[in-house]
Amino acid sequence: MTSDAIKQFVEDARAVSVEETAKVMKLTFKRSGVEHPQPCPNCGGTDTFAFNTSKNKWNCRAGGIGGNDGIGMAAHCHDLDVRTRKGLLEACEIVLGRSMPDEAERESEEERAARLERLEQRRLQNEADAAARADTQADYREKERNKARGIYRPLDDLRTSRLKHGRLYLGRRCAGYPDATWLRVGADVTYWHGQDERGGPVALYSGPAMVAPFIGPDLDLIGCHITWIDLDRPPKYRPIFYGLTTEGAKAGLVPWVFGDPAASAEDLSDGLYELLPSKKMRGSKKGGLIPIAGHPDEQRWVGGEGIENGVAFGEWEGWRADTFYFAAGDLGNLAGPAEASSRFAHPALKKLDAKGVLRPAMVQGPVPKRDQDADDAMWVGDQVDELVLLADGDSERVMTAAAMARARARHARSGRLIPIVWPQTGCDFSKMAAEAEAGT
Template sequence: MTDDVITLFVEDARAVSVEDAAKRLGLKFPGKLHEHAQPCPHCGGTDTFSFNTKKNAWNCRAGGVGGRDGIGMVAHCEDLDVHRREKFLEACSIVLDRPIPEEAERESEDERAARRKRLEERRRQNEAESEARAISEADYREKERNKARGIYRPLAPLRTSSLPYGRFYLGRRCAGYPDATWLRVGADVTYWHGQDERGAPIALYSGPAIVAPFIGPDLELIGCHITWIDLDRAPKYRPLLYGLTKEGIAAGLVPWPLGDRPPSAEDLEAGLYEQLATKKMRGTKKGGLIPIAGDPQARRWVGGEGIENGVAFGEWEGWRDDSFYFAAGDLGNLSGPAEASSRFAHPVLKKPDAKGVLKPVMIAGPMPKRDQEADDAMWVGDQVDELVLLGDGDSERVMTAAAMARARARHARPGRLIPIVWPQAGCDFSKMAAEAEAGT
């Protein structure tokens, strides 16, 4: 009977949405739409953690983990190992905001029948809601993929377009660009952010951008990656954009107009405005990768996180004819999720716990998660016998090194060589290329 009480407790917890779980945790809702990025309560960082109330999903890029349930999100944020029963039940308790059931008292036959009926109804409800979410998510993904195709397909290839922005951008950042047609360029690509009073998305900005495809194993376009360009803003050559947060709206502030002075340091510190990323992905990256140059049927692949790093490295080695050059959307896309048991304490970084005691920051380990899905990370062709992975020297080194080791382990096959190539400390390959081009 106690087992049934616990089972109902767990089923109730499974029914709690990611949005409601975020409220239980006291997470921020800084976005005006569905995506809410912020520092990870467990791993730290600036915008490494996010949850999406429409997709009922969460993700931590620093930890290399994510999921589609409130229990997993709570467990990650509160450093609870869901593989241990007592920790899993503690996560359920936090999600439900009620204590774990104690030893149940003796029930009457009627009480037992009523409880078992509630349990069966809860299970059926959870199954129905899960099926409905899956259908809704599939519809949403297809709509997003169609939007990505609509952005990418009308644009001209970067290398032959009459628009010079993309070639200038890569020339300055990477000392060159590929003689390939994967990357495309547009003069007026819209940056959508926030909603107006009627709930319609706001076109915050429109300007030149490089648009790259995400492709799956069948080479079909499943998404696109957009990099906006401002050639007057060295050294990154990307525009400076700000968005009004939920707190800013509550304070009665107006959206930041493009071309105006940046918001004050006080307003940024108070979370009334936020600096926006100038790279976005549409459609889906799940299981996909960004092609840069070469034939995906090549036996040698070269790539890592970021288009610029892949281009810079390709320029450095002369775009070998026997190689396919690619980029991953981020480290999670490159390496996939980590096995929980491989997590380890950062040797230096610490953060205060709920009592203010400094504890080591826990890092997603080098072992891939067991029984993960094939599309939990980018695909690699079966014919590939050399996979050159490019590290990023200006990201946090321990977390990045663990992710790169995890990528190597995940993509390992008998006879496949997987070297990891690192740039100089404190640099990425694009910065090294730009400095070499400038003679510094």
Template sequence: MEDTVALFVEDARAVPIEDAAKRLALKFSGNRHEHPQPCPHCGGTDTFAFNTAKNKWNCRAGGIGGNDAIGMAAHCNGLDLHAKQGLLEACSIVLDREIPDEGERESEEQRAARRRRLEQRRLQNEADAAARARHQESYREKERNRARGVYGGLAALGMASLGHGRAYLERRCAGYPDATWLRVGADVPYWHGQDERGNPVALFSGPAMVAPFIGPDLLLIGCHITWIDLERAPKYRPLLYGLTKQGAAARLAHWAFGDSPPIPEHLSAGLYEHLPSKKMRGSKKGGLIPIAGQSEACRWVGGEGIENAVAFGVWENWRDDTFYFAAGDLGNLAGPADPASRFAHPTLKRPDAKGVIRPVMIAGSKPKPDQATDDVMWVAGHVDELVLLADGDSERVMTASAMARARARHARRGRSIPIAWPRPGYDFAAMAAEAAKRAA
């Protein structure tokens, strides 16, 4: 690769994800840092997201993500970064500049000056990356402290006078654990957006189940919050909406909890948006959610989603020899994939940015080489049986690949790692709820 092209690539590496998202015409959601939306490449409803505070992006459908704008542009446009033309096309999109023409000659003086510029650019990129890392660590520590504040003052779910948490898990999972990991609060604030002075706004405050994220030292690094509405079957979670930037520009009123849902035309126009009824505070990186039992157990059972792990524990009658847990998401369970292991979905196809129908690319079953230990949830070294719970109502090929990658990532000599699958189209919580309804 010639120096001019190398400088072109280094310029692209310096572009923040926020700037690249604007050039890619991605959707910005209100005043939040996290911007979920359909993946331009894989489709879905909220499968893709970028975070302007953490300078990261992620596609759950494709099982891929990263912390640079080039990778995001390549994924959104179906470009192969392993090919030189794909890399340069992605850089061109990020920079909004033409790919350099290497046909021109340059003098020795020009070459020396260009190499100096390239070295300066590299040094600046390294300094900017270090500054972003310091900022992100400060942001994470503030979030961890907020998570500790949310979790610390709540009562254990099984002993709390407020019965919402027990009722929620009874209805979703046909039971709940007799353990103190899960907690419940009567008035947990749901923060969304900012007021005119830039202060965070509590959209509402209501009952919620709160679970900790813990690291290998068993210390809390974050928390997972599930707001509860026992009047809204079958998920029993509140229906929430937020005003977007476009809605604010149109001078629409902020949606308040208890209001009627926005009209469909406003939702389709992006003036209001659906908000998740689950949130994470603090950090989940390298952590997991404990549900029942003790981590000293040699048998661990868990997967994506608290409800799935609870339903499986209820079905097993909460075995004394088992530690039950949940991962924050599928990526936290399986870790990143080796880019070389990506493969085309056997049936799913999507149009790319140019309208060409292409197969949806799936993250492969081979873990990314040389991963950091906290790129995936931790599993204690003494565990000799790790039962991984799959989700049967997610896309089957992508989920199967991720579960195989999780098995490979957590494999150790002498460790058995079976994968338990629910019925197609179900998760274990849905199966438990259906069985409980039939038995009633």
């Protein structure tokens, strides 16, 4: 028969929220937000376990279990079975941080020792698994970086190569090219896409391309950015590639091969084929940047997302000797992640939610994420006192403006000027340069 003291003890534990239980258990809280992912204290992993302080819920994907009370969360983390009287009371004791009533049924010393030993063995195994995953990821990252180095290093400098494709490409897109050795050009750079029947990569195309390095703060090459060139395809002067989608394969269609007719508009709209990018990155880009001209030791830096905009702007201002010109590769690498609380509804764009209801599209806000890592966005030298950020005028304006404001906030330092320069509406700097060169 359950005493009144034990009943009250359990009721007191049921009244404790998931958030308070997490504090008692010293689980990890993120600096902001309501969702707090982390390794499961019982199952391990990296972000398999999470609790939500707004919804008062917890979940472990590795264990396939979750709930909306602190007792269940404590029981899972401490390997207790709440279906038993002893397991329930032990979990309540953890949640409340006080001893259960004297008359309560407890674990024996042998049971407790066995449970703690199980947890310790799992902890050790989880640590070993995490270390193995880290080693595997590090090996893969280094292999990818070596592939990027193997692509970039044998190529000729774009400005002096007998292969004129790179100079002609930048000349037509940006009205010129830098007198620098960062950018290179190759005659037969392979475009890999998809897998063959044995799981090996498929060479979709091989042809001329401009190749730029991604470098880290130590100036070591960590990746490369490849732009394939087709001088017969204005205004972008890049080849067009198509890829067979999963839906297309199910429909019995065959992979597109370079030289085949273009995929039809109907097949593209039905999702049977997809338009592939004519630019790719190999190795690592996270936290790195693409040098275009000048040296990173300079105190004035100028750059934005893409290489072409940086080249066009450099041409316009005459490639200043006191300036390092760069590209981030993409907007995410330029600005870094946003603080979740700064998200806002787009004033015009809408999208269908999971229930088919049209709702405003949410935009990553202008406030940088507070607990981000140093390499969550491109690096900027500490000596830089002027960082000119180039916006892309032909991208969606609201999202781009929020990202540019976030980039300025993220890279801000005392005494550092960070102007944001916008091209004409609906243009980017390379388009402006090409039109000016053509006299249009």
